[in-house]
Amino acid sequence: xxxxxxxxxxxxxxxxxxxxCSGSDDYEEVSPVTVDLSLVPYPKLSDYMFFKGELKNLDPxxxxxxxxxxxSLFADYSHKKxxxxxxxxxxxxxxxxxxxxxxxxxxxLIKTFYYEDVQNITPVGGERIIETRLMIRKSTGWIFxxxxxxxxxxxxxxxxxxxxxxxxxxxxxxxxxxxYKIPAHEQCVVCHKRRQEIxxxxxxxxxxxIGIKPQNLNWCxxxxxxxxxxxSKWVEAGYLESGFTMPSxxxxxxxxxxxxKPLELRVRGYFDSNCSHCHSDMRHCDYRPMRFxxxxxxxxTNMGVCVPTQDMQDFPPALGTIVTPGNVxxxxxxxxxxxxxxTVRMPLHxxxxxxxxxxxxxxxxxxxxxxxx
Numbered sequence: 272x273x274x275x276x277x278x279x280x281x282x283x284x285x286x287x288x289x290x291x292c293s294g295s296d297d298y299e300e301v302s303p304v305t306v307d308l309s310l311v312p313y314p315k316l317s318d319y320m321f322f323k324g325e326l327k328n329l330d331p332x333x334x335x336x337x338x339x340x341x342x343s344l345f346a347d348y349s350h351k352k353x354x355x356x357x358x359x360x361x362x363x364x365x366x367x368x369x370x371x372x373x374x375x376x377x378x379x380l381i382k383t384f385y386y387e388d389v390q391n392i393t394p395v396g397g398e399r400i401i402e403t404r405l406m407i408r409k410s411t412g413w414i415f416x417x418x419x420x421x422x423x424x425x426x427x428x429x430x431x432x433x434x435x436x437x438x439x440x441x442x443x444x445x446x447x448x449x450x451y452k453i454p455a456h457e458q459c460v461v462c463h464k465r466r467q468e469i470x471x472x473x474x475x476x477x478x479x480x481i482g483i484k485p486q487n488l489n490w491c492x493x494x495x496x497x498x499x500x501x502x503s504k505w506v507e508a509g510y511l512e513s514g515f516t517m518p519s520x521x522x523x524x525x526x527x528x529x530x531x532k533p534l535e536l537r538v539r540g541y542f543d544s545n546c547s548h549c550h551s552d553m554r555h556c557d558y559r560p561m562r563f564x565x566x567x568x569x570x571x572t573n574m575g576v577c578v579p580t581q582d583m584q585d586f587p588p589a590l591g592t593i594v595t596p597g598n599v600x601x602x603x604x605x606x607x608x609x610x611x612x613x614t615v616r617m618p619l620h621x622x623x624x625x626x627x628x629x630x631x632x633x634x635x636x637x638x639x640x641x642x643x644x
Contacts, residue, residue: 302333304356306379308409312416316403316427321356321381327400327424329383334359336508337494338501340487341524342540345626346384347449348442349401353482354381357510365502365515368486368522369566371479372511380406380480388441391448401436402453403427406463406480413478415459431456449623458620462548481548485515486565489523524565527632538636539568541629545618561593575604577643596640605630605637 303320313319316326323332331337335356343351357363361375374380385400392399405416418427419434433455439448452458463478488501505511525532527541542550542563550563560581562573572578575593580586580603595601607617609630616622 300333302335302356302359304332304335306356306358306377306407308377308407311407312405312414312429312431314429316418319379319405321354321379326426327420329400334508335381336505336510337492338483338488338505339492340482340484340544341490341526342487342544344482344544344621345629346621347438347451347624348440348447348626349384349386349451352383352385355379355483355510356381360509362509363505363511365485365511368518369484369564371481372483372485372505374408374480374483376408376410378408380483386438386440390439390441390446391437396441399438400424400427401438401451404459406478413463413480415456415463415478417453417456417459419453433458447624452620452623454620461620462618482544484524486518486522486524487544489518490526522566527629534632534636534639538633539565539574541632542568542574545629549618571640576640592643594637594640596642597638599634599637602637605633608633 303323305318305320321332321335322329324330329352331354335354337352337354339353355374356379357375358377361377363375363378364373366373381403382405383400383403385398387398388396389399390396400420402420403418405418407414407416415431416429417431419430420427430453434453435450436453437448438451439446441447460478463481464476465479466474466476469475485502488505490501491498492501492504494504499507500517502511502517506513524540524543525536527537527544529537543565546561546563547565547567550559550561551567560572560578561575562568562570567573576596578593580591580593586603586606589601590603590606592601593603594605599605604617607615609625610616611623611625613623
């Protein structure tokens with residue numbers, strides 16, 4: 272009797288399994304991702320289940336969508352992998368080419384910083400993941416959650432306090448080393464805060480993403496199932512409302528590393544990704560005259576060309592202009608991107624090393640400019 276009962280259970284289970292795994296239209300695979308807004312941030316990165324298999328492989332789970340802006344923020348030569356996840360049925364809204372997509376409550380932006388060809392690990396020359404930063408959209412606004420990876424590269428743990436870690440890596444045949452800064456919550460706020468007017472008068476400060484502007488996503492990304500325009504992919508994945516007009520070519524940010532593009536457009540792309548989140552209206556450095564957003568930088572005055580420095584700090588008189596055409600030594604902007612002095616350097620946060628390639632490109636641009644009238 273007992274054997275017959277066990278046989279019945281086995282047949283019943285196999286029947287259920289065959290139905291569940293059949294090609295029935297009623298069956299739909301469910302994403303394992305869990306984001307309980309009442310409990311986040313979780314203690315560990317793995318608690319979200321954004322990735323399948325070994326965590327360090329960063330292999331996205333179902334409905335975790337990779338993305339990449341056309342021009343990337345420089346962060347001490349670190350590499351980055353970016354993903355977005357949204358609750359079932361939730362979609363982002365396209366408001367304009369040069370404003371970030373309006374993501375729904377429950378959405379998460381995932382950004383991992385890592386290095387290749389690392390020298391101060393065993394074995395030498397491997398990969399090391401440093402941190403994974405999350406931005407989570409709650410009903411009350413965006414929150415930051417940073418996860419620091421352990422030495423074994425098996426897990427990342429919640430830590431919004433900030434810290435440093437020594438990293439030595441090979442770049443273009445040269446070993447570079449730095450004490451990499453993992454930001455505290457306060458540093459995240461500087462770049463991601465934005466003031467907005469309140470109905471009835473006054474202002475409030477909110478937090479906002481930076482890189483997910485349509486103008487930055489309007490190019491093809493190589494997904495696991497083939498290359499596709501990222502905005503189209505978001506629509507296909509159900510992550511973006513359709514019916515918007517794609518940004519035109521002249522509205523779309525170019526990759527500043529693409530030397531086939533005009534120098535001015537590359538520099539504008541660089542400023543957009545590295546500077547505009549502070550040097551725009553209602554942002555941290557809006558009291559300065561520069562406006563580095565891609566939509567604004569077509570006007571060279573907004574780029575600081577021939578603009579007086581307005582007695583910025585105690586710099587030498589020779590640096591009396593933000594950008595002096597044909598002369599990097601008389602350009603305040605060049606001085607500040609070409610130093611590691613944290614009291615002077617720009618951007619304020621996110622780098623301890625000089626971006627050699629970026630500095631060389633901006634020097635070439637300054638030397639190409641026509642003189643002030």
